[in-house]
Amino acid sequence: MIPLSWLVLVLATVAAANLALIYLLFTVDHPGGDLSGFLPIMAIGTLPFLVPAGLFAWVIAMARASAEGSQVPRQVLGRVRAISGFGLPFMIVGGLWAGLAAAFLGLEQGSPAGYALMLYQFTFLAAVLADGLTLVVALRTRVAS
Numbered sequence: 001m002i003p004l005s006w007l008v009l010v011l012a013t014v015a016a017a018n019l020a021l022i023y024l025l026f027t028v029d030h031p032g033g034d035l036s037g038f039l040p041i042m043a044i045g046t047l048p049f050l051v052p053a054g055l056f057a058w059v060i061a062m063a064r065a066s067a068e069g070s071q072v073p074r075q076v077l078g079r080v081r082a083i084s085g086f087g088l089p090f091m092i093v094g095g096l097w098a099g100l101a102a103a104f105l106g107l108e109q110g111s112p113a114g115y116a117l118m119l120y121q122f123t124f125l126a127a128v129l130a131d132g133l134t135l136v137v138a139l140r141t142r143v144a145s
Contacts, residue, residue: 018120023042025112041102
């Protein structure tokens, strides 16, 4: 359970950084562009990845503090279920919306922002799939009483 939480933490952070990079590179590539116009889009796209990543880091730290061998404590399992379950729809909607907004910017093929957008497709999908897998595993895991 904890290794999957680590995977979601890393992939969600990478996806959020990659999304922010798209808009930063677009602003740098177009002189006179204003980054403040993209801040709401970046917030809507990155926060659904960063909030669950931060919460997973908290759960990982709590699980390390209460290490009981190979058993997953009930409290840790419940928190992983809640974070993954509530975070997944927001990741999908916010990440897809911000990614589509970036796609409609009219990025030139071969530009740095275009390459970042191409990479975001994969990091977005990887983060969503990892969070979905974590949710499925957390729901299927039984806690020994």
